[in-house]
Amino acid sequence: MTGKTTELIREGDYLAEVDVELRYDAGDWSPAYSLDDALKLEAVQKALRKGDLSGAGKFGRVFELRPLTPPSEAAE
Secondary structure (H helix, E strand, O other): OEEEEEEEEEEOOEEEEEEEEEEOOOOOOOOEEOHHHHHHHHHHHHHHHHOOHHHHHOOOEEEEOOOOOOHHHHOO
């Protein structure tokens, strides 16, 4: 049996949403990713770490994270 889910990968100021399938079976390691999905998640993480947003964007949606409060105001 399989099910779809969205994984979030954060590296620095970037976050990617990547759709993957989970495999459910009677084993102890259930649910698990397929090898292709595991490699896809790893590729997205490496691309974000290098700042390659277009590379990460091939596998999912990429977001830039910004704080709502500037750092100078947060300290007060």
